Amino acid sequence: MTTSEQIVFSKESLEVVQKMMLRYPEGKHKSALIPVLHIAQAEFGGWLSAPVMDYVASVLKIQPIEVYEVASFYSMFNLKPVGKCLIEVCRTSSCWLCGAEDIIDHIENKLNIKVGETTADGMFTLKAVECLGSCGTAPMMQVGADYHENLTLSKVDALLEKFKSEDKQSRYC
Amino acid sequence: MSKKLLLKNDHIPNINQLAVYRQHGGYAVLENTLKNSNPENVLEEVKKSGLRGRGGAGFPTGLKWSFLARPEGVSRYLVCNADESEPGTFKDRYLMERIPHLLIEGMILSSFALGAKTSYIYIRGEYFYVARILEVAIAEAYAAGLLGKNIMGSGFDHDCYVQVGAGAYICGEETALLESLEGKRGNPRIKPPFPAVAGLYGCPTVVNNVETIAAVVPILELGGDEYAKIGIGKSTGTKLISASGHINKPGVYEIELGLPVEEFIYSEQYCGGIRGGRKLKAVVAGGSSVPILPTELILKTANGEPRLMSYESLGDGGFASGTMLGSGGFIVMDEDTSIVKNLYTFARFYHHESCGQCSPCREGTGWMEKIIHKILDGHGTMQDIDLLWDIQSKIEGKTICPLGEAAAWPVAAAIRHFRSEFESYVQNPENIKDIKHYYRLQN
Ligand SMILES: Cc1cc2nc3c(=O)[nH]c(=O)nc-3n(C[C@H](O)[C@H](O)[C@H](O)COP(=O)(O)O)c2cc1C
Ligand code: SF4
Numbered sequence: 314m315t316t317s318e319q320i321v322f323s324k325e326s327l328e329v330v331q332k333m334m335l336r337y338p339e340g341k342h343k344s345a346l347i348p349v350l351h352i353a354q355a356e357f358g359g360w361l362s363a364p365v366m367d368y369v370a371s372v373l374k375i376q377p378i379e380v381y382e383v384a385s386f387y388s389m390f391n392l393k394p395v396g397k398c399l400i401e402v403c404r405t406s407s408c409w410l411c412g413a414e415d416i417i418d419h420i421e422n423k424l425n426i427k428v429g430e431t432t433a434d435g436m437f438t439l440k441a442v443e444c445l446g447s448c449g450t451a452p453m454m455q456v457g458a459d460y461h462e463n464l465t466l467s468k469v470d471a472l473l474e475k476f477k478s479e480d481k482q483s484r485y486c
Numbered sequence: 487m488s489k490k491l492l493l494k495n496d497h498i499p500n501i502n503q504l505a506v507y508r509q510h511g512g513y514a515v516l517e518n519t520l521k522n523s524n525p526e527n528v529l530e531e532v533k534k535s536g537l538r539g540r541g542g543a544g545f546p547t548g549l550k551w552s553f554l555a556r557p558e559g560v561s562r563y564l565v566c567n568a569d570e571s572e573p574g575t576f577k578d579r580y581l582m583e584r585i586p587h588l589l590i591e592g593m594i595l596s597s598f599a600l601g602a603k604t605s606y607i608y609i610r611g612e613y614f615y616v617a618r619i620l621e622v623a624i625a626e627a628y629a630a631g632l633l634g635k636n637i638m639g640s641g642f643d644h645d646c647y648v649q650v651g652a653g654a655y656i657c658g659e660e661t662a663l664l665e666s667l668e669g670k671r672g673n674p675r676i677k678p679p680f681p682a683v684a685g686l687y688g689c690p691t692v693v694n695n696v697e698t699i700a701a702v703v704p705i706l707e708l709g710g711d712e713y714a715k716i717g718i719g720k721s722t723g724t725k726l727i728s729a730s731g732h733i734n735k736p737g738v739y740e741i742e743l744g745l746p747v748e749e750f751i752y753s754e755q756y757c758g759g760i761r762g763g764r765k766l767k768a769v770v771a772g773g774s775s776v777p778i779l780p781t782e783l784i785l786k787t788a789n790g791e792p793r794l795m796s797y798e799s800l801g802d803g804g805f806a807s808g809t810m811l812g813s814g815g816f817i818v819m820d821e822d823t824s825i826v827k828n829l830y831t832f833a834r835f836y837h838h839e840s841c842g843q844c845s846p847c848r849e850g851t852g853w854m855e856k857i858i859h860k861i862l863d864g865h866g867t868m869q870d871i872d873l874l875w876d877i878q879s880k881i882e883g884k885t886i887c888p889l890g891e892a893a894a895w896p897v898a899a900a901i902r903h904f905r906s907e908f909e910s911y912v913q914n915p916e917n918i919k920d921i922k923h924y925y926r927l928q929n
Pocket of ligand 2: 656673674839840841842843844845847848885886887888889890
């Protein structure tokens with residue numbers, strides 16, 4: 314993925330995108346932008362580079378700026394590279410009340426990185442995020458598309474071990 | 487007061503599947519309505535039911551539907567708000583995950599009443615796996631002729647789609663949601679025009695919460711008058727409550743409106759009391775935006791009446807001594823909780839989620855986060871507490887959307903009811919030292 318020529322959706326993704334555009338009234342296919350950005354992020358390395366966003370603009374026949382302004386608004390779109398395994402720990406009220414800070418400290422120590430950083434081997438990125446709607450099963454973290462709930466420190470240890478041998482990067486496809 | 491309408495079948499294995507849902511009476515209301523009723527009657531029943539929007543504001547649903555403009559030849563839309571990002575709220579997720587067809591049946595019935603040929607379920611991006619569950623359920627419904635052309639031979643056509651967001655609390659605000667659904671940044675629109683006149687793609691649109699739309703099914707099953715007998719006064723029907731924090735049994739509970747708060751917290755049927763037998767300190771009763779109340783005011787009103795889970799009783803006393811039912815996000819805090827630190831997590835949240843269009847909200851949320859952080863860092867002064875009060879009071883009523891107020895109210899309530907805690911952190915920073923680890927994870 315070094316030059317923009319190489320940025321092309323797989324045949325399957327392109328079919329999904331074409332079908333998706335039919336969900337909206339004629340001329341309103343820009344509505345597909347957010348779902349399509351999810352597909353692009355999953356397919357092109359877990360983040361949205363400028364050439365990837367330009368490609369999405371060309372697929373949806375809209376201006377690149379229309380893609381940039383949206384991609385930069387939503388917290389799930391990564392505008393910088395992230396590790397293969399993106400760990401997002403919820404830190405808002407209920408999760409905090411039930412020990413989210415202990416979970417974050419523990420992962421920081423285990424992986425030897427701070428919140429916002431990626432491990433040197435490019436394997437893990439750790440983020441602290443706002444309420445993920447899992448307050449009744451706090452503390453929790455999301456890894457890729459999966460929710461991991463009612464966390465304890467030993468549960469986190471077991472999960473980190475497991476992730477080492479998995480590619481958790483694709484989120485939405 | 488246990489009455490289940492939405493979650494009466496949530497324990498049945500595989501109720502997410504169409505066949506099982508139908509075995510337990512699913513889509514019978516739809517069939518009966520399409521065969522024997524008409525859109526006007528459905529609207530009439532919803533009006534009679536007294537149903538109020540379950541997304542937070544509690545606006546009467548029938549009234550909202552009756553505002554929908556109906557110009558000739560212009561499409562109308564129903565949009566389901568499944569953005570569910572208000573901290574403390576996770577009921578919509580539970581409902582969609584367990585009983586997706588209840589929402590879909592409600593979507594078809596509501597669309598029939600509104601004359602909407604297309605509907606969208608806008609779901610927060612993080613709920614990706616729930617979106618998948620909905621998509622599978624929708625595909626089942628199409629295959630069974632419950633969606634698409636000429637549904638059940640009635641001549642009514644309807645298409646329903648799932649749309650995922652990408653992480654933005656503000657997209658729960660209905661006009662920001664519509665912007666997002668149009669493929670744009672989630673910036674709330676200036677109102678008027680209201681969505682009922684110019685909503686999605688400039689067309690008349692109704693936006694309703696997941697639980698509101700699902701409630702249309704039992705309303706039509708029972709009839710609006712019967713539904714209105716459930717609950718208390720103008721708080722009719724049942725409500726899903728997301729219970730979290732320091733309780734023995736966190737989870738989603740369906741309650742009949744009017745249940746005493748004390749019973750909800752301490753009864754084995756619901757929250758099962760405070761963890762570890764500790765004492766109750768405070769409750770945020772309706773999601774992060776509503777005022778926090780200390781024990782004495784959440785269990786009883788200022789007049790000494792038992793506080794009930796209803797729009798009116800929780801609101802009793804206004805903001806001086808009351809709160810709001812809001813989204814039903816019920817966050818419970820035990821005696822060891824730092825109210826200031828909990829408030830900090832809210833302030834950080836609102837600062838992160840402000841869309842940035844209005845200065846009072848964009849700047850105010852940032853300042854409030856910073857000042858609370860300063861106090862928690864042990865560098866606060868008494869003037870900082872007053873400054874915090876001053877900032878929050880200058881946001882309300884001065885912004886495009888209610889997020890500004892939602893950010894200000896929790897700050898105001900924390901100072902109003904727990905000022906001594908702020909003061910103790912300022913006067914004696916030693917008191918702050920241990921709050922981070924006051925609740926240790928077992929193991
Ligand atoms: C900042 C903000 C966030 C909101 N988030 C949600 C939400 O996640 N879900 C929801 O149903 N309503 C939310 N609302 C309320 C909606 O704007 C709207 O009132 C609601 O979807 C109407 O549906 P109802 O009448 O069925 O409650 C939010 C409002 C604001 C101001
Ligand atoms: S109040 Fe805040 S979130 Fe709402 S429009 Fe203004 S800046 Fe955006």
